[in-house]
Amino acid sequence: MTKKQILMIDDETDIQTVARIGLTMTSDWQVTVASSGKAGIQQAKRQTPDAILLDVMMPDMDGIATLKALKADTQTQGVPVIFLTAKSQAATRKQFYELGALGVINKPFDPMTLAGQIAGFLGW
Amino acid sequence: MSFITDTVLDTETLLNAAGSLIVVFDRQGKVQRFNRTCENTTGYTETEVKGHCVWDFLLTAEERTATRGIFRQLASGQTNRYYESTWLDKTGGRHVIAWSNTVLTNRIGRVDFIVSSGIEVTEQRRSRRQLEGQYRQSHLLSEITQKVRQSIDLTEILQVTVSEVHGLLGCDRVFILKAPMDEFIQLAAESISELPQGPAQSLLQRPWPDNPLLQTGYVDHYRRQSVSVLDTVGGLGAAPEIMDILSSLGVKTELAVPILTAEPPDTPETESEKAYSEHFWGLLIAHQCSQSRQWSPWEIDLMQQLANQIGVAINHAELLDHLEESVIRRTAELTATNQQLRREMEEHRMTEGALRRSENQLRLITNALPALVAYIDTYHRYRFNNYAYETWYNISYQKIKGRQVSDIVSMTVYTQMLPYLEQALMGEKVTYEAEMVLSSGDRIWASVSYIPDWQDGRVKGLFSLVSDISDRKATERMKDEFVSVVSHELRTPLTSVHGSLRLLATGRLGELNAQGQELLDVALRNTERLTRLLNDVLDLERIGSGRGRMTPTVCNVSNLLQSAADAMQSMANDYSIGLNVQVADISTLEVWADPDQVMQALTNLISNAIKFSPRGSKVWLQARSLSHKVEFLVKDVGRGIPSDKLETIFERFQQVDTSDARERGGTGLGLAICREIVQQHQGRIWVQSVHGQGSRFYFTLPKPEESLQERAS
Numbered sequence: 001m002t003k004k005q006i007l008m009i010d011d012e013t014d015i016q017t018v019a020r021i022g023l024t025m026t027s028d029w030q031v032t033v034a035s036s037g038k039a040g041i042q043q044a045k046r047q048t049p050d051a052i053l054l055d056v057m058m059p060d061m062d063g064i065a066t067l068k069a070l071k072a073d074t075q076t077q078g079v080p081v082i083f084l085t086a087k088s089q090a091a092t093r094k095q096f097y098e099l100g101a102l103g104v105i106n107k108p109f110d111p112m113t114l115a116g117q118i119a120g121f122l123g124w
Numbered sequence: 125m126s127f128i129t130d131t132v133l134d135t136e137t138l139l140n141a142a143g144s145l146i147v148v149f150d151r152q153g154k155v156q157r158f159n160r161t162c163e164n165t166t167g168y169t170e171t172e173v174k175g176h177c178v179w180d181f182l183l184t185a186e187e188r189t190a191t192r193g194i195f196r197q198l199a200s201g202q203t204n205r206y207y208e209s210t211w212l213d214k215t216g217g218r219h220v221i222a223w224s225n226t227v228l229t230n231r232i233g234r235v236d237f238i239v240s241s242g243i244e245v246t247e248q249r250r251s252r253r254q255l256e257g258q259y260r261q262s263h264l265l266s267e268i269t270q271k272v273r274q275s276i277d278l279t280e281i282l283q284v285t286v287s288e289v290h291g292l293l294g295c296d297r298v299f300i301l302k303a304p305m306d307e308f309i310q311l312a313a314e315s316i317s318e319l320p321q322g323p324a325q326s327l328l329q330r331p332w333p334d335n336p337l338l339q340t341g342y343v344d345h346y347r348r349q350s351v352s353v354l355d356t357v358g359g360l361g362a363a364p365e366i367m368d369i370l371s372s373l374g375v376k377t378e379l380a381v382p383i384l385t386a387e388p389p390d391t392p393e394t395e396s397e398k399a400y401s402e403h404f405w406g407l408l409i410a411h412q413c414s415q416s417r418q419w420s421p422w423e424i425d426l427m428q429q430l431a432n433q434i435g436v437a438i439n440h441a442e443l444l445d446h447l448e449e450s451v452i453r454r455t456a457e458l459t460a461t462n463q464q465l466r467r468e469m470e471e472h473r474m475t476e477g478a479l480r481r482s483e484n485q486l487r488l489i490t491n492a493l494p495a496l497v498a499y500i501d502t503y504h505r506y507r508f509n510n511y512a513y514e515t516w517y518n519i520s521y522q523k524i525k526g527r528q529v530s531d532i533v534s535m536t537v538y539t540q541m542l543p544y545l546e547q548a549l550m551g552e553k554v555t556y557e558a559e560m561v562l563s564s565g566d567r568i569w570a571s572v573s574y575i576p577d578w579q580d581g582r583v584k585g586l587f588s589l590v591s592d593i594s595d596r597k598a599t600e601r602m603k604d605e606f607v608s609v610v611s612h613e614l615r616t617p618l619t620s621v622h623g624s625l626r627l628l629a630t631g632r633l634g635e636l637n638a639q640g641q642e643l644l645d646v647a648l649r650n651t652e653r654l655t656r657l658l659n660d661v662l663d664l665e666r667i668g669s670g671r672g673r674m675t676p677t678v679c680n681v682s683n684l685l686q687s688a689a690d691a692m693q694s695m696a697n698d699y700s701i702g703l704n705v706q707v708a709d710i711s712t713l714e715v716w717a718d719p720d721q722v723m724q725a726l727t728n729l730i731s732n733a734i735k736f737s738p739r740g741s742k743v744w745l746q747a748r749s750l751s752h753k754v755e756f757l758v759k760d761v762g763r764g765i766p767s768d769k770l771e772t773i774f775e776r777f778q779q780v781d782t783s784d785a786r787e788r789g790g791t792g793l794g795l796a797i798c799r800e801i802v803q804q805h806q807g808r809i810w811v812q813s814v815h816g817q818g819s820r821f822y823f824t825l826p827k828p829e830e831s832l833q834e835r836a837s
Contacts, residue, residue, distance in 0.1 A: 110626060
């Protein structure tokens with residue numbers, strides 16, 4: 001069984017670090033990171049991860065635009081996306097789901113339970 | 125005919141044929157010739173007078189000196205003097221003669237003879253005097269009449285009358301007595317001849333009762349009479365007492381004329397009914413003291429006419445007095461009325477002035493307001509607009525009055541306004557916010573309020589108040605952005621810090637010694653606290669701004685309770701608290717609410733309950749159905765809340781005991797957030813607690829209306 005591959009797209013490298021360490025501590029998944037929407041899309045096309053953890057607030061191309069782009073691309077449209085966001089209003093959450101996200105995780109998140117939350121959203 | 129010629133030429137014959145009186149004097153003044161006319165006139169014959177001077181016997185005493193003077197002048201050569209003299213005839217009769225004189229001089233110019241030629245003008249003089257008298261009479265009459273008409277001074281009129289009459293009659297005394305009934309008789313006016321001694325003394329100097337003329341006895345005699353002429357000498361006349369009085373005063377003849385005035389009846393009705401009776405006012409009396417005298421008819425007539433005039437004058441004077449009184453009274457009345465009128469006008473003016481001032485004030489105030497203030501009637505017409513309408517719509521604000529609202533605002537705006545306008549015109553106060561475009565093209569946010577104008581139980585129109593809230597909106601937008609940015613900006617580093625500490629604290633990345641571990645725990649705890657604080661502050665701000673960020677939907681109550689319990693399970697486990705969710709009878713119970721917010725409220729309450737309960741105890745979650753709402757309950761058996769803090773505990777940063785906060789990790793905002801959430805749902809939140817025995821936190825949420833209607837049908 002191949003290990004699950006998670007791609008994390010977030011412009012904050014510190015958060016990448018925390019998430020990465022947390023995930024690797026609590027699971028056997030492989031974690032890759034990208035620091036921008038554009039880079040993330042390229043990475044996704046190259047890698048075809050099992051899931052993408054996507055930050056919402058990013059400069060240039062924000063999470064929503066990135067998601068739209070991912071969904072528009074045949075190569076990446078099948079990849080499940082979970083949003084990571086500091087905002088937690090119901091209205092925006094509804095919007096995320098409507099765009100095709102499978103889950104929304106709030107920041108600050110607990111790196112020790114992050115894997116569990118992701119698995120929960122994706123039914124792993 | 126020579127005989128006639130001879131006869132004519134005879135000097136003597138000529139002299140005696142002449143109709144005029146001819147006298148020839150020598151230079152000494154002795155009569156030389158005295159013609160027949162002279163003889164006829166004087167009764168003296170020529171023979172008797174020849175050689176005598178005329179002034180010895182012909183002239184009156186008063187004229188002697190004057191005539192001698194004239195004669196001397198004539199004698200010295202001054203010719204043709206004309207003069208008049210009075211001759212006395214043999215019987216003592218008087219003749220007035222008008223003389224003209226010439227002189228006859230001798231060869232050396234010395235006057236030898238004086239020839240006087242005269243015409244008797246006695247009759248002429250008498251006629252003239254009579255005429256003069258009549259003239260004077262009528263003149264006097266007209267003068268007095270004029271005075272009566274002009275002058276209102278009765279005293280003056282009376283005095284003038286007696287003076288003039290006195291002069292005209294040439295008698296010794298003329299006076300007027302005023303004799304009112306039952307009052308003192310007064311001497312109203314008097315004119316006397318200038319003889320200080322003698323009988324014609326001034327009666328004015330003799331007061332009553334010394335003055336017999338002022339006795340009633342005297343006057344009463346005349347009351348019934350018309351003209352009275354009394355003569356003491358001849359005994360003509362009257363009662364002996366009167367005669368005695370007159371005699372004692374030295375009066376020879378008296379002429380008394382009553383002065384009558386018209387007495388108006390007490391209550392005059394119509395003009396035609398006014399019957400003036402004659403009223404005896406007093407007497408006009410003329411006395412002749414020096415001698416007895418016959419009053420000529422015209423003199424009596426004059427007196428009567430004057431008495432009439434005096435009567436008229438007195439009437440006028442009395443009338444004038446009455447008039448004056450009336451005028452004064454009427455003037456006073458008019459003045460009072462005028463003052464009253466003026467006062468009323470002043471009041472009216474002041475009221476008007478006050479109204480206008482108040483209107484102006486209203487205009488001033490409303491014109492100074494940046495908001496639009498208007499009055500709209502039931503036909504959607506503007507009846508009042510303030511100045512702000514000019515800046516908003518670029519129309520002269522006075523021109524808007526009377527025009528339809530749809531004419532002034534754009535159709536879009538009118539469509540926007542319409543439902544609210546109609547609602548207000550039905551009597552409901554409405555407020556709404558709308559975006560509007562001004563004439564300048566600027567887009568603004570406006571807060572519009574319509575307040576119905578109730579008059580006599582009907583809505584006559586509405587007051588409209590429109591304020592520009594663009595600033596507020598902009599501020600809100602900025603705050604939203606700020607909250608958004610802050611939440612992201614603060615949470616990002618927090619995530620990193622918290623996450624790192626969390627991973628370190630597991631010990632799986634390397635062991636620290638006990639103290640190290642302790643410090644790590646401290647750091648972790650406080651980042652968690654920081655995170656919670658940040659979350660709570662941002663939540664409170666977001667919820668409390670009341671901008672309808674919540675999206676209510678139909679929520680199943682039991683699901684809500686269960687989800688909340690699930691979310692708090694791990695914490696409950698940490699504190700060894702049992703969560704008891706009672707959903708048995710409420711499987712179909714629903715509320716109309718934002719599920720996330722309800723969750724937040726429930727988790728806050730549960731969190732508090734867990735924190736303040738003793739280990740091993742329970743926390744209960746319940747809900748029950750009420751008429752239009754659902755009542756939620758979170759119950760614990762913890763420390764409870766003192767009664768004086770039951771209300772304040774919902775305030776921000778209020779805790780029962782501040783020491784608790786740090787130990788139990790609370791932020792002090794949890795209950796405030798709960799309250800905001802519940803109030804946003806038009807619900808109520810409260811607590812029942814007994815200090816030391818536990819607390820029961822209640823809150824209500826509305827039921828969905830559709831389901832209510834369904835159940836109703």
